[in-house]
Amino acid sequence: MAANFAALDRYIDRQIEAVAGYFGPVEAAAIDAVGRWQAEQGIAGNLAEIGVHHGKLFFILALLRQAGERALAIDLFQDDGLNTGIHAGRDTAFFDNRARLGIALDEPEVWTVDSLTLTAETLRARIGEVRLFSVDGGHAYRNVIHDMRLAEAVLADDGVMIVHDFFGVGWPDVSVAAIHLLTEMKDRLQPFLITQYKLFVARPAVAEHYRAMLVTSPRLRGAHLSERTMFDRPITLFNLGRRELLERRIKRKLGLYPKTL
Numbered sequence: 001m002a003a004n005f006a007a008l009d010r011y012i013d014r015q016i017e018a019v020a021g022y023f024g025p026v027e028a029a030a031i032d033a034v035g036r037w038q039a040e041q042g043i044a045g046n047l048a049e050i051g052v053h054h055g056k057l058f059f060i061l062a063l064l065r066q067a068g069e070r071a072l073a074i075d076l077f078q079d080d081g082l083n084t085g086i087h088a089g090r091d092t093a094f095f096d097n098r099a100r101l102g103i104a105l106d107e108p109e110v111w112t113v114d115s116l117t118l119t120a121e122t123l124r125a126r127i128g129e130v131r132l133f134s135v136d137g138g139h140a141y142r143n144v145i146h147d148m149r150l151a152e153a154v155l156a157d158d159g160v161m162i163v164h165d166f167f168g169v170g171w172p173d174v175s176v177a178a179i180h181l182l183t184e185m186k187d188r189l190q191p192f193l194i195t196q197y198k199l200f201v202a203r204p205a206v207a208e209h210y211r212a213m214l215v216t217s218p219r220l221r222g223a224h225l226s227e228r229t230m231f232d233r234p235i236t237l238f239n240l241g242r243r244e245l246l247e248r249r250i251k252r253k254l255g256l257y258p259k260t261l
């Protein structure tokens with residue numbers, strides 16, 4: 001039976017703009033393309049994120065779930081004095097957004113915990129093998145190393161890990177930590193896609209399959225494609241084309257994107 005992605009289409013086309021978060025349309029399209037392709041290829045597994053904030057990315061993962069698959073949202077879900085503007089509401093916004101969007105989650109799919117206290121064993125016991133894992137929790141060196149190690153430990157052989165802010169100018173230690181970890185694990189992890197905000201990584205045996213799929217994906221047709229190398233291996237880059245960027249700015253100005261859910 002073909003998977004039904006109507007709710008995911010609705011979220012990405014009409015609702016995602018109203019959820020505060022830290023990535024743009026190219027990342028949404030790439031995650032969508034990867035997750036759907038996995039389902040179409042019969043690649044099964046669970047879907048997880050460390051660092052959920054208001055749920056912008058996690059809701060894509062939840063809406064990608066197929067029969068028998070589970071999602072896992074890991075976050076401190078805590079507000080503090082540093083959280084202002086779009087950073088505020090970490091204690092409530094995820095839960096409010098989930099309710100308003102009508103995204104059903106079982107209780108074990110949300111884990112309020114400091115990821116630094118988790119081990120590969122405790123995480124595996126909770127979620128098993130993961131086909132799509134977003135690492136976007138604490139941005140300090142030790143958080144990134146720890147969280148990427150956790151993600152690698154449960155990553156399925158044909159799964160994908162997504163690392164946030166790898167090239168983010170505001171977060172140099174994310175890049176340093178990820179480079180250290182990817183160098184140490186170069187036989188087990190290979191970056192295959194770079195977008196403005198994220199680095200996509202897979203097992204070396206399947207990285208080329210993902211690259212081949214992405215360059216022909218209709219979801220990324222509007223994005224500008226380049227080919228480069230990273231760690232001496234080929235990697236694909238996607239940026240938003242100037243026309244699409246302009247179109248989105250105009251639409252936002254005209255109020256064509258929903259302001260609230």
Ligand SMILES: C[S@@+](CC[C@H](N)C(=O)[O-])C[C@H]1O[C@@H](n2cnc3c(N)ncnc32)[C@H](O)[C@@H]1O
Binds near residue numbers: 049
């Ligand atoms: C950049 S935000 C995540 C953005 C989100 N992925 C999105 O789609 O918009 C980082 C999140 O990591 C969480 N976080 C920071 N340190 C953490 C830790 N040690 N354990 C769990 N979550 C943590 C924060 O509470 C925050 O919600």
